[in-house]
Amino acid sequence: MSALLEARGLSYSYPGGVSALAALDISVGRGRKLAILGPNGAGKTTLLLHLNGTLRPSSGDIRLDGAAVGYERDALIGWRRRVGLVLQDADDQLFAASVAEDVSFGPLNLGLSDEETRRRVAEALAALKIADLAERPTHMLSFGQKKRAAIAGALAMRPEILLLDEPTAGLDRAGAALLLDALKRLSEAGTTLVFTTHDVDLAWAFADEAALFCDGRVVAQGDVAEVLVDGAVLARAQLQPPLLARLGLALRDKGLLDRDAGLPRQEDALLALINRG
Numbered sequence: 673m674s675a676l677l678e679a680r681g682l683s684y685s686y687p688g689g690v691s692a693l694a695a696l697d698i699s700v701g702r703g704r705k706l707a708i709l710g711p712n713g714a715g716k717t718t719l720l721l722h723l724n725g726t727l728r729p730s731s732g733d734i735r736l737d738g739a740a741v742g743y744e745r746d747a748l749i750g751w752r753r754r755v756g757l758v759l760q761d762a763d764d765q766l767f768a769a770s771v772a773e774d775v776s777f778g779p780l781n782l783g784l785s786d787e788e789t790r791r792r793v794a795e796a797l798a799a800l801k802i803a804d805l806a807e808r809p810t811h812m813l814s815f816g817q818k819k820r821a822a823i824a825g826a827l828a829m830r831p832e833i834l835l836l837d838e839p840t841a842g843l844d845r846a847g848a849a850l851l852l853d854a855l856k857r858l859s860e861a862g863t864t865l866v867f868t869t870h871d872v873d874l875a876w877a878f879a880d881e882a883a884l885f886c887d888g889r890v891v892a893q894g895d896v897a898e899v900l901v902d903g904a905v906l907a908r909a910q911l912q913p914p915l916l917a918r919l920g921l922a923l924r925d926k927g928l929l930d931r932d933a934g935l936p937r938q939e940d941a942l943l944a945l946i947n948r949g
């Protein structure tokens with residue numbers, strides 16, 4: 673079965689010659705939660721900008737449902753309808769006077785009726801738990817509220833795949849938890865999620881799959897439980913195994929966790945193991 677979205681041999685240099693992607697391969701399976709991990713400057717943002725057609729590769733191609741995508745106007749519109757992108761900086765995404773106006777921009781642009789647009793806006797605001805902010809001017813939102821408003825804008829298009837650039841960066845613990853909870857519900861409702869982060873602990877707790885980036889290439893992609901415990905491959909992306917994985921391995925060494933049992937992915941699972949021991 674072909675991937676829902678994939679990139680093969682993707683290379684890209686920014687004007688001026690900075691090479692950002694170097695023959696990169698990545699594949700996104702339907703319904704998955706894929707974390708793209710790597711240090712600053714590795715090419716994560718540049719990849720996301722390719723995955724919804726904002727940037728066009730110097731070479732290589734991108735496939736949706738196994739078919740190479742086109743860059744003509746109609747093809748791009750169809751593509752972006754299926755693949756939504758949430759930029760790292762919400763200020764780059766929000767532009768309308770109020771939250772509701774901003775979120776309705778996409779559906780209206782798709783040519784949907786006022787009634788359908790209202791339904792989509794209400795649904796998107798409810799999903800992010802910001803219905804009470806509908807009439808608030810976007811410049812009067814907190815950082816976390818802006819982030820959720822930007823995501824609501826992408827959601828109102830009902831994308832199959834949502835790409836999020838560093839979704840939790842800059843959020844406090846409670847703000848990050850709120851956001852992740854909303855993303856979890858979206859995933860459970862069938863949306864495929866792809867997000868960049870340099871936080872291995874976040875990827876460990878939240879993602880099914882991880883792709884490790886280094887110098888514009890994916891050096892490993894696979895199930896989180898495999899990729900994020902491979903110290904050698906993580907080191908290539910300047911990362912370390914997640915704390916819960918390291919503690920889980922220590923519990924295995926002490927005989928408190930069976931050899932074939934999975935490592936704890938959440939704090940309460942780890943505490944349960946310790947309390948049992």
Ligand SMILES: Nc1ncnc2c1ncn2[C@@H]1O[C@H](COP(=O)(O)OP(=O)(O)O)[C@@H](O)[C@H]1O
Nearest residue numbers: 686690691692711712713714715716717718719
């Ligand atoms: N607008 C731009 N113009 C020129 N070079 C850029 C631009 N944006 C990013 N780069 C370069 O491309 C490379 C990859 O950047 P980026 O995709 O932003 O990485 P990441 O998101 O992993 O931090 C870096 O070397 C960066 O300096």
Ligand SMILES: [Mg+2]
Nearest residue numbers: 716717718837
């Ligand atoms: Mg980036």
